[in-house]
Every structure is written in C-alpha cells, then in structure tokens.
Amino acid sequence: xxxxxxxAEGANPEELRLLERxxxxxxxxxxxLVDRHHNALLRLAMAYVSDHSxxxxxxxxxxxxxLEGLDRFEGRSSLKTWIFRILTNKAxxxxxxESRHVSFSTVGTSDGDADEPAVDPSQFRTTGHWAGYWASxxxxxxxxxxxxxxxxxxxxxFLEQAIEALPSNLRQxxxxxxxxxxxxxxxxxxxxxxxxxQRVLLHRARSRIRRALEKYxxxxxxxx
Amino acid sequence: MTREEIKVYVMDYLGGRMxxxxxxxxxxxxxxxxxxxxxxxxxxxxxxLCFGCRVHLKQMQQMIRxxxxxxxxxxxxxxxxxxxxxxxxxxxxSS
Numbered sequence: 001x002x003x004x005x006x007x008a009e010g011a012n013p014e015e016l017r018l019l020e021r022x023x024x025x026x027x028x029x030x031x032x033l034v035d036r037h038h039n040a041l042l043r044l045a046m047a048y049v050s051d052h053s054x055x056x057x058x059x060x061x062x063x064x065x066x067l068e069g070l071d072r073f074e075g076r077s078s079l080k081t082w083i084f085r086i087l088t089n090k091a092x093x094x095x096x097x098e099s100r101h102v103s104f105s106t107v108g109t110s111d112g113d114a115d116e117p118a119v120d121p122s123q124f125r126t127t128g129h130w131a132g133y134w135a136s137x138x139x140x141x142x143x144x145x146x147x148x149x150x151x152x153x154x155x156x157x158f159l160e161q162a163i164e165a166l167p168s169n170l171r172q173x174x175x176x177x178x179x180x181x182x183x184x185x186x187x188x189x190x191x192x193x194x195x196x197x198q199r200v201l202l203h204r205a206r207s208r209i210r211r212a213l214e215k216y217x218x219x220x221x222x223x224x
Numbered sequence: 225m226t227r228e229e230i231k232v233y234v235m236d237y238l239g240g241r242m243x244x245x246x247x248x249x250x251x252x253x254x255x256x257x258x259x260x261x262x263x264x265x266x267x268x269x270x271x272x273l274c275f276g277c278r279v280h281l282k283q284m285q286q287m288i289r290x291x292x293x294x295x296x297x298x299x300x301x302x303x304x305x306x307x308x309x310x311x312x313x314x315x316x317x318s319s
Binding site: 025027030031034036038040056060063067068118119121124131132133134137138139140145146147149151159160163178181184195199203206207209210 | 245246248251256258274276279282283287289290291293296297299308311312
C-alpha cells in the first residue's frame with residue numbers, strides 16, 4: 001500500500017509528469033506550482049478570513065498540506081482541484097476557530113443572500129404591456145473588453161476590488177468557479193452546498209460583478 | 225400596429241411571456257446547462273427577438289471570460305524562498 005495509486009484515467013499527461021517530478025523532489029516543479037497558485041490561494045483564503053496575515057498563514061498551511069499529501073495524492077481530481085480543496089478545508093477550520101466563518105448552511109442570513117435582482121429594476125419598464133421589458137437597452141461592450149481589462153493594471157485592480165467587495169459566500173463560489181475554473185461538482189463538495197444552491201450564489205455574484213464592470217466600462221468608476 | 229408592437233406580441237406568444245427582467249435571472253441556469261428543455265426553448269426565442277437581452281447575455285459571458293484571465297501577481301520573494309526551503313526539508317526527511 002506504500003505505492004501511490006494509479007491516477008484516474010483521463011488524467012492530464014502534463015500534470016502526471018509534474019506530479020512525478022514533485023514526488024522526486026524536483027524543486028523547480030514545486031516552484032512552478034507555487035508561482036501558479038499562491039496568489040490565487042490567497043485570494044480564496046481572504047474569502048474565509050478577513051485578516052490578510054491570517055489568510056497568508058492559511059495558504060502556508062495549505063502548502064504544507066500539499067507537501068505532506070503529495071505521496072498520497074491519487075489523481076482522482078486534478079492537482080489544482082486537490083490543492084484548492086486542501087485550502088478550503090484549512091480555511092474552514094481556521095474560520096471556525098476565529099468564529100468569523102460564514103456558514104453555508106445558513107443561506108438567507110448573510111448579506112449575500114438577500115434576494116437581489118441581477119439588473120437594477122429601474123432599467124426595466126414598470127407599467128403597461130411592456131412592463132418587465134428593457135426601458136433602454138444595455139450598451140454592448142467592445143469585443144476585446146475582457147482581454148483589455150484583464151491585461152490592464154487598472155482593469156485588473158478594479159476587478160480584484162469588485163471580487164473583494166463580495167460577501168464571503170458569494171466570493172468563494174465566484175473565485176472557485178469563474179476565476180479558477182473548477183468543476184461545479186467539485187465546488188459543491190468543497191463548499192458543502194447543493195448544485196441548486198451554488199447556481200443561486202453564482203448568479204448573484206456574477207450579477208454584482210457585471211454591474212460593477214458595466215459602470216467601469218461605461219466610464220467614471222475607477223479603482224480606489 | 226407598429227413593428228415594435230408586433231414584436232412584443234410575437235415575443236409574448238412564442239416566448240411564453242418571458243419578460244427581460246425574468247430573462248436576466250435565468251442566465252446562470254442557462255450557462256450552467258441546468259434548464260429544462262422547454263425553458264431553454266423559450267429562453268432562446270426571447271434571445272432571438274430581444275436585442276437588450278442579447279447584449280446582457282454577451283456581457284455576462286465576457287465578464288466570466290475576464291475573471292478567468294485575471295493575471296497573477298508574482299509571489300513575494302521571501303515567501304517563495306521559505307516555501308521552497310520547506311519543500312527541500314520535507315523531501316530530505318521522506319527520502
């Protein structure tokens with residue numbers, strides 16, 4: 001039983017090579033993993049604990065967990081999913097200890113759970129046969145908006161701030177799904193929520209970011 | 225009847241009376257592929273007829289794409305060095 005188990009079928013060959021190098025103690029392989037995920041882990045940890053230095057500690061604990069678990073990792077999920085799962089476990093424990101943890105089982109109580117509309121209701125007509133239809137159409141964004149935004153320092157900073165402004169439960173879902181691109185089922189397991197619940201939270205989070213981005217794209221609002 | 229009036233009647237009839245305010249709340253269900261067949265049909269009909277909702281859906285998709293491309297800032301050198309040191313120690317111990 002000391003041999004690591006065979007990775008699941010369909011595992012990414014590049015990832016298997018990386019894993020092999022990590023197990024052999026290849027420092028460059030570990031460095032690449034740190035470079036790729038450290039700040040992303042920090043972003044997610046900040047959704048659990050409000051204090052930056054505590055979040056740093058959680059990420060450090062996560063890396064130690066990765067080092068300790070490397071030989072036992074079975075490749076049933078991607079390496080990235082596994083690392084993020086370690087983080088959510090550590091962060092949850094830490095959050096409980098600090099009693100700042102926002103529980104997922106209490107949807108309807110934290111401030112991300114108000115039944116808020118995806119679009120400002122004033123953008124829709126309120127009377128007549130057209131009630132509920134656009135009062136004025138939203139402005140199309142330029143085709144390259146995402147690329148330009150993500151690559152510009154200011155645009156990136158604006159988005160990071162918009163993410164940080166989300167209530168923690170919305171932030172956790174949005175970061176795992178849209179920023180990290182993890183699979184919906186994995187995220188449900190990590191956050192201990194149902195798929196239906198995840199969709200509701202994801203929708204609220206995305207709607208808030210879209211509204212913020214709309215203000216940014218149409219001018220005026222800039223990162224603080 | 226004006227063209228716009230005709231359009232809204234067609235939308236109501238074919239789109240099963242889905243308003244734009246309702247449409248925007250279904251976008252994530254749609255993108256997650258969790259809609260029932262008929263709901264999806266109505267969603268597509270509304271989409272085909274409504275410029276504003278096409279813009280809205282496109283904005284959501286662009287925004288999601290942007291979130292997936294946020295650049296990662298470099299890891300602070302002292303933290304990076306400390307993690308690599310731990311990696312070396314862990315590997316020496318285990319081998």
